Amino acid sequence: xxxxxxxxxxxxxxxxxxxxxxxxxxxxxxxxxxxxxxxxxxxxxxxxxxxxxxxxxxxxxxxxxxxxxxxxxxxxxxxxxxxxxxxxxxxxxxxxxxxxxxxxxxxxxxxxxxxxxxxxxxxxxxxxxxxxxxxxxxxxxxxxxxxxxxxxxxxxxxxxxxxxxxxxxxxxxxxxxxxxxxxxxxxxxxxxxxxxxxxxxxxxxxxxxxxxxxxxxxxxxxxxxxxxxxxxxxxxxxxxxxxxxxxxxxxxxxxxxxxxxxxxxxxxxx
Amino acid sequence: xxxxxxxxxxxxxxxxxxxxxxxxxxxxxxxxxxxxxxxxxxxxxxxxxxxxxxxxxxxxxxxxxxxxxxxxxxxxxxxxxxxxxxxxxxxxxxxxxxxxxxxxxxxxxxxxxxxxxxxxxxxxxxxxxxxxxxxxxxxxxxxxxxxxxxxxxxxxxxxxxxxxxxxxxxxxxxxxxxxxxxxxxxxxxxxxxxxxxxxxxxxxxxxxxxxxxxxxxxxxxxxxxxxxxxxxxxxxxxxxxxxxxxxxxxxxxxxxxxxxxxxxxxxxxxxxxxxxxxxxxxxxxxxxxxxxxxxxxxxxxxxxxxxxxxxxxxxxxxxxxxxxxxxxxxxxxxxxxxxxxxxxxxxxxxxxxxxxxxx
Amino acid sequence: xxxxxxxxxxxxxxxxxxxxxxxxxxxxxxxxxxxxxxxxxxxxxxxxxxxxxxxxxxxxxxxxxxxxxxxxxxxxxxxxxxxxxxxxxxxxxxxxxxxxxxxxxxxxxxxxxxxxxxxxxxxxxxxxxxxxxxxxxxxxxxxxxxxxxxxxxxxxxxxxxxxxxxxxxxxxxxxxxxxxxxxxxxxxxxxxxxxxxxxxxxxxxxxxxxxxxxxxxxxxxxxxxxxxxxxxxxxxxxxxxxxxxxxxxxxxxxxxxxxxxxxxxxxxxxxxxxxxxxxxxxxxxxxxxxxxxxxxxxxxxx
Numbered sequence: 001x002x003x004x005x006x007x008x009x010x011x012x013x014x015x016x017x018x019x020x021x022x023x024x025x026x027x028x029x030x031x032x033x034x035x036x037x038x039x040x041x042x043x044x045x046x047x048x049x050x051x052x053x054x055x056x057x058x059x060x061x062x063x064x065x066x067x068x069x070x071x072x073x074x075x076x077x078x079x080x081x082x083x084x085x086x087x088x089x090x091x092x093x094x095x096x097x098x099x100x101x102x103x104x105x106x107x108x109x110x111x112x113x114x115x116x117x118x119x120x121x122x123x124x125x126x127x128x129x130x131x132x133x134x135x136x137x138x139x140x141x142x143x144x145x146x147x148x149x150x151x152x153x154x155x156x157x158x159x160x161x162x163x164x165x166x167x168x169x170x171x172x173x174x175x176x177x178x179x180x181x182x183x184x185x186x187x188x189x190x191x192x193x194x195x196x197x198x199x200x201x202x203x204x205x206x207x208x209x210x211x212x213x214x215x216x217x218x219x220x221x222x223x224x225x226x227x228x229x230x231x232x233x234x235x236x237x238x239x240x241x242x243x244x245x246x247x248x249x250x251x252x253x254x255x256x257x258x259x260x261x262x263x264x265x266x267x268x269x270x
Numbered sequence: 271x272x273x274x275x276x277x278x279x280x281x282x283x284x285x286x287x288x289x290x291x292x293x294x295x296x297x298x299x300x301x302x303x304x305x306x307x308x309x310x311x312x313x314x315x316x317x318x319x320x321x322x323x324x325x326x327x328x329x330x331x332x333x334x335x336x337x338x339x340x341x342x343x344x345x346x347x348x349x350x351x352x353x354x355x356x357x358x359x360x361x362x363x364x365x366x367x368x369x370x371x372x373x374x375x376x377x378x379x380x381x382x383x384x385x386x387x388x389x390x391x392x393x394x395x396x397x398x399x400x401x402x403x404x405x406x407x408x409x410x411x412x413x414x415x416x417x418x419x420x421x422x423x424x425x426x427x428x429x430x431x432x433x434x435x436x437x438x439x440x441x442x443x444x445x446x447x448x449x450x451x452x453x454x455x456x457x458x459x460x461x462x463x464x465x466x467x468x469x470x471x472x473x474x475x476x477x478x479x480x481x482x483x484x485x486x487x488x489x490x491x492x493x494x495x496x497x498x499x500x501x502x503x504x505x506x507x508x509x510x511x512x513x514x515x516x517x518x519x520x521x522x523x524x525x526x527x528x529x530x531x532x533x534x535x536x537x538x539x540x541x542x543x544x545x546x547x548x549x550x551x552x553x554x555x556x557x558x559x560x561x562x563x564x565x566x567x568x569x570x571x572x573x574x575x576x577x578x579x580x581x582x583x584x585x586x587x588x589x590x591x592x593x594x595x596x597x598x599x600x601x602x603x604x605x606x607x608x609x610x611x612x613x614x615x616x617x618x619x620x621x622x623x624x625x626x627x628x629x
Numbered sequence: 630x631x632x633x634x635x636x637x638x639x640x641x642x643x644x645x646x647x648x649x650x651x652x653x654x655x656x657x658x659x660x661x662x663x664x665x666x667x668x669x670x671x672x673x674x675x676x677x678x679x680x681x682x683x684x685x686x687x688x689x690x691x692x693x694x695x696x697x698x699x700x701x702x703x704x705x706x707x708x709x710x711x712x713x714x715x716x717x718x719x720x721x722x723x724x725x726x727x728x729x730x731x732x733x734x735x736x737x738x739x740x741x742x743x744x745x746x747x748x749x750x751x752x753x754x755x756x757x758x759x760x761x762x763x764x765x766x767x768x769x770x771x772x773x774x775x776x777x778x779x780x781x782x783x784x785x786x787x788x789x790x791x792x793x794x795x796x797x798x799x800x801x802x803x804x805x806x807x808x809x810x811x812x813x814x815x816x817x818x819x820x821x822x823x824x825x826x827x828x829x830x831x832x833x834x835x836x837x838x839x840x841x842x843x844x845x846x847x848x849x850x851x852x853x854x855x856x857x858x859x860x861x862x863x864x865x866x867x868x869x870x871x872x873x874x875x876x877x878x879x880x881x882x883x884x885x886x887x888x889x890x891x892x893x894x895x896x897x898x899x900x901x902x903x904x905x906x907x908x909x910x911x912x913x914x915x916x917x918x919x920x921x922x923x924x925x926x927x928x929x930x931x
Contacts, residue, residue, distance in 0.1 A: 006739075009731075023763070027763060081652055082653060084653070105922055106919075109866075111868070120895075141660070143661070160360060163362050163364065166356070169356040171376045205868070209872070210895055225755055253751050260751075261744045
């Protein structure tokens with residue numbers, strides 16, 4: 001009995017915590033008149049689905065597409081450079097490896113809003129700002145790369161070292177042992193970490209806001225922020241926009257919840 | 271060992287040194303392993319035996335020296351170019367492959383024809399009794415079965431040399447004894463050169479043709495099992511080989527050079543004359559100390575008695591020194607009881623107290 | 630098989646893993662370490678719209694720093710940043726720890742429900758900020774309604790436009806964002822304390838409260854250190870929430886250093902000023918990161 005009481009309490013806590021998410025979707029279903037009722041309606045009295053209207057009105061598809069492009073680019077660079085490095089750092093011992101690992105951890109923690117000034121000036125120099133989305137990808141990947149290496153390294157350390165030795169003795173080169181034996185075994189951790197990187201980059205704001213001047217190339221975060229400061233009374237439109245934006249993230253989260261929790265907990269502190 | 275005919279040796283190691291940074295873990299190792307021999311590398315943990323094995327496998331680089339396999343220097347060869355098979359302590363089975371895939375992996379890497387692979391895996395499975403397990407994954411196997419798969423993976427390759435890195439240390443005692451004789455039998459049937467690392471001197475004594483005792487990265491002695499037992503080159507080997515371990519008692523050579531004086535006042539005749547008055551360590555094996563007082567005599571007092579039925583272990587005091595005695599059979603006594611111990615003169619070993627060398 | 634020495638080195642030697650590390654480290658050096666150094670350099674230069682395009686700029690010595698210290702908004706923003714970091718971490722940690730302890734109890738679905746909290750962690754902070762902005766709304770906001778219903782306040786609070794509340798609004802939203810991360814990390818730490826230690830303490834006569842004080846807290850020490858250090862790091866990264874909620878206003882009432890730095894560089898084009906703030910903040914973050922790495926190492930030897 002006590003156990004179900006605890007479950008009820010847990011659900012209550014979760015409900016309170018997740019209220020903002022609920023409120024976003026509840027508002028999205030209200031009419032523009034009913035949101036200005038006070039006391040507010042906790043449940044929309046005449047729910048109205050306005051997703052497609054808002055979607056078309058604000059050309060959300062274009063900005064989501066930009067976000068998707070940027071996030072894919074970031075994830076691709078991160079996986080390409082990060083997977084091997086994480087593996088090598090999981091194996092390596094000694095001073096050089098410690099320095100590399102320390103460098104990775106320290107570079108992971110630099111706040112983007114502080115790094116953006118020098119990056120902007122440097123990118124301006126080399127002309128990268130003419131390709132603003134590429135600039136965002138390159139800058140953000142430096143951030144996600146470090147995060148990815150730290151988490152993936154934890155995954156690789158869980159693969160026994162002797163497996164690599166066995167593969168080498170069995171006739172693999174280092175290259176072959178990595179691709180045929182180690183990678184398949186670390187696959188789940190790698191995929192989950194990549195999903196986390198993708199979700200993070202999908203919501204990236206600082207670099208996109210600072211590098212992308214052309215409206216058509218803006219990501220959804222930047223566009224939403226612009227909309228937020230320009231039309232701060234259109235809460236129905238804003239909450240619909242926000243709701244559309246985070247829907248794919250929430251779906252991925254619900255599908256992979258268990259793996260994401262394990263992925264984060266196994267590597268978070270190592 | 272015959273070193274005049276290099277062609278007789280499968281593996282030749284010359285003046286091998288291995289450093290990790292400033293730390294030297296292997297010191298000037300030279301060792302010849304004849305074709306078809308079963309050689310055990312034995313020593314306490316941290317002595318460098320596994321590192322030595324891994325340098326042979328090519329999993330560790332060497333700092334200086336040469337390693338030859340079948341007469342060819344392999345220093346710069348990758349493990350895959352050395353044609354050696356290895357059985358790991360943790361078995362290192364590929365968890366994402368079935369038993370069959372685990373065993374055939376090396377053959378598939380070498381792009382052997384399918385028929386040949388099937389035939390070789392089948393043969394190995396039959397030898398090891400794994401036929402019914404071929405489709406299983408390592409996770410679904412018991413410890414003993416995993417061990418066999420690890421062996422099977424080595425056998426299918428039909429390699430020049432088998433390397434074993436403490437392959438039995440993860441098994442329980444009964445299974446270990448059984449696998450010991452199976453590995454031995456396998457070696458007899460396959461005839462391939464085997465190098466076997468273990469910290470267990472009993473495993474080394476029962477399995478190997480030749481034992482290499484390592485300590486602190488140096489070879490202490492190389493020899494046949496019983497030679498090591500009968501003629502240990504130094505105090506370390508004497509203490510390491512044999513169970514329970516040899517007793518060491520400080521003593522002094524008498525004026526005529528033909529006996530030793532123990533602290534307790536006993537005089538024991540020694541097999542060969544020594545320099546008179548010299549300080550020595552006398553080595554007395556527990557199983558050589560007799561309770562009937564026959565041979566050279568020394569007085570002792572019982573301290574602790576432990577009987578297992580077939581064996582009785584007595585810890586006794588000779589003067590101020592503690593001495594262990596192993597008696598085959600049941601012997602009833604109690605703490606404080608006086609004993610008269612006896613030992614045959616030729617069973618007394620003498621060592622230099624400083625260098626540890628046998629005298 | 631013919632292969633060049635280098636190809637063999639890559640395939641079979643130390644070269645393979647070395648190359649992998651070097652590739653990633655090179656990328657990080659170019660896109661993270663170089664900008665880091667460049668910021669420091671710019672904080673000692675006169676950088677404005679005219680010198681932006683050249684590499685050689687006039688050396689300014691410590692002028693940028695003294696200018697910054699003499700700005701009227703400098704002290705308030707530093708103080709805001711201190712309050713922002715301290716309060717955010719204090720509440721994230723307390724609430725996160727309480728939840729972690731709660732979910733440590735054995736009941737059906739505990740892992741799953743605990744996982745639901747992570748939704749807050751994966752949502753883009755900017756979107757979270759937009760939602761909270763609506764919750765905080767003065768006239769029709771649901772937060773004011775809830776507080777009034779509970780009898781905690783009488784009139785409306787204009788959370789985002791009242792200088793007395795603006796900073797705390799941002800802090801509240803930031804606490805919301807940080808709870809899941811704190812909870813999960815602390816859960817991992819709690820799970821690492823072996824159960825028999827508690828049993829032994831119970832046999833020694835310690836009650837629940839004493840067990841928490843004498844076993845849980847001391848054994849969680851290294852984890853708490855790491856979580857606090859990470860909290861400081863993440864709180865100093867928080868930009869999106871400020872941008873979505875208040876943009877530092879009204880009149881810098883809710884401005885914090887990391888936002889101020891960006892404002893100077895990108896809105897008022899005082900690039901040296903932005904670089905100077907960034908340099909000082911980055912120095913702080915790196916110190917915290919070193920503490921973090923050390924406490925993690927301590928934890929692993931625990």
